[in-house]
Amino acid sequence: MSVRVQTEDFDIRAEIDVLTQDRADIGAVVTFTGLVRDLAGGEPISAMELEHYPGMTEKALAEIEAEANARWPLQGTAIIHRYGKLSPGDRIVLVIAASAHRQAAFEGAAFLMDFLKTRAPFWKKEETPEGGRWVDARCEDDAAAERWRKS
Amino acid sequence: MKVLYFAWLRERVGAGSEDVDASGASTVAELIETLKARDPRYAAAFADLAAIRVALDQEQADLEAPIAGVREVAFFPPVTGG
Numbered sequence: 663m664s665v666r667v668q669t670e671d672f673d674i675r676a677e678i679d680v681l682t683q684d685r686a687d688i689g690a691v692v693t694f695t696g697l698v699r700d701l702a703g704g705e706p707i708s709a710m711e712l713e714h715y716p717g718m719t720e721k722a723l724a725e726i727e728a729e730a731n732a733r734w735p736l737q738g739t740a741i742i743h744r745y746g747k748l749s750p751g752d753r754i755v756l757v758i759a760a761s762a763h764r765q766a767a768f769e770g771a772a773f774l775m776d777f778l779k780t781r782a783p784f785w786k787k788e789e790t791p792e793g794g795r796w797v798d799a800r801c802e803d804d805a806a807a808e809r810w811r812k813s
Numbered sequence: 814m815k816v817l818y819f820a821w822l823r824e825r826v827g828a829g830s831e832d833v834d835a836s837g838a839s840t841v842a843e844l845i846e847t848l849k850a851r852d853p854r855y856a857a858a859f860a861d862l863a864a865i866r867v868a869l870d871q872e873q874a875d876l877e878a879p880i881a882g883v884r885e886v887a888f889f890p891p892v893t894g895g
Contacts, residue, residue, distance in 0.1 A: 696895055712894070713820055715887060718871035743894060755895050775895060783868070783887075784894025785820035796821045799891030 663731060663739050665723040667714060669746040672756055681738035681760050688737045690767040691760045694775050700750035702797070708789045712745040712754070715783035719743070726777040730759065733773070734766040741774060743784065773810050780807040814880070816848075818858070819889035822865070825858035835880060841867050842876045844886065864890055 664680075666672075674693055682688050698710050723741050730739060738760040748754060757778070759770035786797040816833045818826045838844040845862070848855040859865065867874050868887040880886065 714894070715817070715819055715868070715871075715889070718868055718887065721871055779895035780892065781873070782894045783819070783889060783892050785890065786893045787820070796890065797893040799893055803895075 663724075663727050664741070665720055665727060666740075666742045667716075667719050667723070668742065668744060671744070671753055672742045674756060677740055677742065677756060677758060681740060681758060685737075687762060688760045689762045690764040691758065692764070692767040692771040693756060693758045694771050695753055696755040696775075698748050698750050698752045698754055702788055702790075705790045705792075707750060708791075709750075710748045710754075710789065711787045711794075712748060713785045713787070714743075714745045718783050722782045723778065726774060726781060729777070730770045730773050734759075734761065734770040736761050736766060736770050739770065739774065741778065743778070743782065745784065776803070776806045776810060779803045814883060815885045816844075817885065817887040819887065821890060822858050822888050826854055833886075835886075839879060839881065840876070841869070841874065841878050841880060841886065844880055845876070859888075866891055 674695060678691055700707050727739050727741055730736060736759055740758040742756040744754055757771050757774040759767045761767040780803055788795050788797060814833055814835050815830060817830050823829050835844050838847045845859050849859055866889055867876060869878060869883045870885050
């Protein structure tokens with residue numbers, strides 16, 4: 663399990679290698695990468711500034727990761743989230759879930775992303791031609807996290 | 814106690830962090846009232862409580878949560894990472 667919050671870019675292949683090297687019990691690795699788009703709500707975006715809550719961010723991500731590992735038989739997980747100023751096309755976030763079989767890896771990765779989006783203290787500000795604009799939370803994201811609630 | 818503000822709350826308050834004497838406030842909601850009475854900037858920042866989330870010592874809490882013994886209170890809008 664690993665959680666990193668950083669300004670630097672990440673190398674997806676290198677991060678997969680860290681999880682899988684010297685072991686042969688992993689049969690499936692699912693990665694999700696989030697990128698900055700150049701359009702939001704029909705408006706062009708020239709840059710994005712990501713702010714976070716140092717301390718709480720790492721704690722929240724570690725809790726989300728621990729919960730994923732408790733719910734699925736995962737052999738390895740990683741979450742990397744960038745902050746600071748990013749440009750369209752830049753990578754923002756990476757989650758990796760590794761397991762013996764694909765279903766746990768797919769579901770684990772989706773769970774990590776859904777909970778990250780609703781629980782990790784990050785905020786995005788987009789630069790538009792009209793100036794800076796804080797991104798509003800989306801109710802679709804709440805609904806996506808809600809579907810993992812145990813009945 | 815230490816009070817932190819993030820995103821547009823930080824911009825409206827005009828500070829990311831400050832020490833606040835919260836004696837007299839027993840819940841988050843009462844702390845917000847104390848702050849709003851101090852300066853119009855806080856009244857503007859906390860005008861819409863539905864848009865405000867709070868963490869007590871880095872754990873999400875609700876506005877009715879007690880703040881006795883809490884060292885760090887953070888106010889922020891709903892999160893938008895990922």
